[in-house]
Each structure stands twice: as C-alpha cells, then as structure tokens.
Amino acid sequence: MSAGGVTVIPCDASPGLVERIRSRSDFDHVQLPGGGGTDMGSGIQAAQQVRPSPHILVVFTDGYTPWPEQQPREFASVIVFLSEGTAQDNVPAWARYIEFEQSTSSL
Numbered sequence: 001m002s003a004g005g006v007t008v009i010p011c012d013a014s015p016g017l018v019e020r021i022r023s024r025s026d027f028d029h030v031q032l033p034g035g036g037g038t039d040m041g042s043g044i045q046a047a048q049q050v051r052p053s054p055h056i057l058v059v060f061t062d063g064y065t066p067w068p069e070q071q072p073r074e075f076a077s078v079i080v081f082l083s084e085g086t087a088q089d090n091v092p093a094w095a096r097y098i099e100f101e102q103s104t105s106s107l
Helices: 025-029 041-050 086-088
Strands: 004-006 019-021 055-060 077-082 097-098
Touching: 019 025, 041 055, 077 086, 086 097
Parallel strands: 055 077, 077 097
Antiparallel strands: 004 019
C-alpha cells in the first residue's frame, strides 16, 4: 500500500461513508453496511469525486448490479473481483474481472 493509502467507498444502492485506509489496522474500523439493491454505478460516481483521482478502481461484488455503459475516463482500468462466478457475463467489456473463491472450510 502506498504512503497515501487506499480509499474505500462501501456501496449498496447508494455509496456509504468514504474512508481512507492508511494502515492494516484501519481495516478493522471500515464500516460495510448492506441492505440489498446494489448499484455499482453510484459507487463509481462517488469514486470519480475522490481527490486525488485514483488511477485504478477495484470493485468487490457478486456481479449482479447495474454498470455504466462506458468505462469512466478517470480510471486507467477497472478491476472487478467477483464472488459469484456465474456473474461474469454481467461484467462490462471495459472492465477486467477476477473470480475469487470464498473459503467455507475452517482451519
């Protein structure tokens, strides 16, 4: 992580509180409210307002969400981490996606 940190924007139907993460311990305090009705478009709009502007936008989602028609110009790339592999067809062509598996086993 760079000295400037990472900006986290929780998003459901609308974006939540924008938080700046500068250390690993900051992750313990991030609030990720949920309630259904995801719209990544509203989260992307919130990310477009962040200053300084991020070069890369990383989205964590199940993939079942509306997306903007065009890639936002502000970001060199958009990377989508999918928790649902069957949602890969929902990811827009202008974004790269990575499927991640959630572990169901305990150690």
